[in-house]
Amino acid sequence: MNKSCIIAQSGGPTAVINCTLLGIVEEAKKMGFEHIYGALNGIEGVLNHRIVELTNQTHDQLQLLMSTPGAALGSGRHQLKNAEQDPETYQHIQKVFESLGIDCFFYIGGNDSMDTCNKVANYFAKTNFNCNVIGVPKTIDNDLQGTDHTPGFGSAAKFVSTTISEIYVDTNSYKKGRVTIVEVMGRNAGWLTAACKLADLSNTPVDLIYLPERPFDLNSFLQDVQAIYNKKQKVLVAVSEGIRDANGQYILKTVAQNKNDSFGHTQLGGVAQTLCDIISEQLSLPVRHIELNLLQRCSAHISSAADAQEAYNCGVFALQMATQGHTCKMVSMFRDSQYHISLQLKDIDNIANAVQIVPDKYINEQGNGITDDFVTYALPLVQGEVPQHYKNGMPQYYQLDLPLVEIKL
């Protein structure tokens, strides 16, 4: 097949963003693509002519992508202006693609990346440039519309639930413990924080779980904490970094302002730390705050096999659909009642810039816990473990070490 494609990655990496890259590359190789290119650091790589050729990478080299975190092609956060405002950029992209004979362009990313796909595909349509553009989603936040879930979420959920489960077992070692507050990523949607509910399946239930979807009431929170502590002499809490008060203001900021009023300085640190300070001050209970931080998106050593396989399959499907002539679409996942996942294409313009929040049925009435319905939803996403590549006890990763392709415009 006398075809060529180019792939780029963008936005915050996930533990399985490289599985999608591998799926596209392997399917393109299988179909006999002449050239398989990778643009470095997202769309910027196209604009700066930082492009490599992956066509001759061996199976053994590429296999490491299945357990390599980060974005193997490098990531970026460059956002394109509208083509009307900045036609030169779009002309430039098209010229680079023409010079390389690109037939299809794959962008693996989140909301912003789907926006880029949309703009580029629309420009190509307008200029009748025959290059199919397909977006493949990734985000640990699981907050993309038009898909049952996003590749990357399952692995982050497996890390978060396993880790909070281990924290439970550890902190449970003491008769008289602390209030331990674990802060989970998710500014606008609480999917990943909700995953802490999966710890029930390890017999290590988290006492209180708070998502941004419900207003956070500090007094109820303090009452709940005190009541549980009285009973068990320890409390395990999971909070989303994005929890807000009834006025929609981040708890972190609210408290900061109050502190400013009374103490004349700004509170530092995350929401877990802030809540610990309040508990320490108002309830005089021993506290500990834990921010899971970057580990949530990069702990590839405990990726979900189901997630990694789905991420890979999305890449394969993207390549197949582009080859069949589809463009300006995003790959999405649809589930039937038995958790059979089928892949579909969705119009990108309906998806970009819309946030999918956790529905009411997954949050308990008091707003301090997660329902079993959520477990039914999330459990298939964390199944299985990905074989790791260890050498001397240390993980081995895919190393991109390829010369830049010469671009002649």
Add this chain to the structure above:
Amino acid sequence: MNKSCIIAQSGGPTAVINCTLLGIVEEAKKMGFEHIYGALNGIEGVLNHRIVELTNQTHDQLQLLMSTPGAALGSGRHQLKNAEQDPETYQHIQKVFESLGIDCFFYIGGNDSMDTCNKVANYFAKTNFNCNVIGVPKTIDNDLQGTDHTPGFGSAAKFVSTTISEIYVDTNSYKKGRVTIVEVMGRNAGWLTAACKLADLSNTPVDLIYLPERPFDLNSFLQDVQAIYNKKQKVLVAVSEGIRDANGQYILKTVAQNKNDSFGHTQLGGVAQTLCDIISEQLSLPVRHIELNLLQRCSAHISSAADAQEAYNCGVFALQMATQGHTCKMVSMFRDSQYHISLQLKDIDNIANAVQIVPDKYINEQGNGITDDFVTYALPLVQGEVPQHYKNGMPQYYQLDLPLVEIKL
């Protein structure tokens, strides 16, 4: 064999403290011990008569201990006064042991626990009570004297080095990155922070590593950070929580006091956060701080198989030595030049309360990095992975669900 033993765990858990417990229990079962007891929450369990019998636990139940973090018998921090000051406590312990017919007592713990062993064993010697006391070390800090290394360190080192390696790969995805500072446990000794050097073997070298063994100079640090950032547009730093300035004062406290002077408030957060604030203020570079926190001691899902096996072997050896009549000893590990580990007994009184710091040969001249000699030392300790018990994608742990034994004094 008409013998009975009792086991307790104390201090901060490690990922493999239960492997030692399993080693003792399985060896006692093999030798036909009549009763194998566990005291809950350390020596407190003896004093409060919170004791269970493990003798009839099945192999399948017990096997879960190999991958269960926390202290399965519960941990404690109770410290005994001297027998001269508080003879009643020691009489009480002896009476409980007599009532159960205890022949040997095993205490799995760190420095303080060895002190407890020492006191109890000396009291038994004085009263001619025939019960052999053996301490088995555990600590992720690796700062115990009289042993090549401590069970628990290898698994913590594997978690820390793997995680910082993943953080490297993730943060390396961006062309223009941040100064990322990872805070590692270790108040008095930098062994675990030094383990970040193992990331070299994943081709993900950490730029700067600071241990408490060398005075931390803020100006040199800022210069180093700026120079590396100028070159690479990102910097990855590992710091021990215990780093101190030339006056021996914790960096955290030093800065807090300075802040108190200039802004009238106390700086919150850990040392990584403090250093990030300084970099942000003085170098205006983008920063991110990550505290690995409890995860360092409870991430059993990525335990080192070598460490787990050694922890188990230490338990087996402790049982054998007690049975052979040894008492008031600690199990220690000795290595030959080929990393063959042999187990030995050491006098406890020489060990308790002494700290083993990282020797000079493992720290580079500038005090901002670790030598290859350390890699030679530490690499055998992180070899292999422990098979995990997953069910439905979630880890399954040993659950202690046994009635308390009736104590008749």
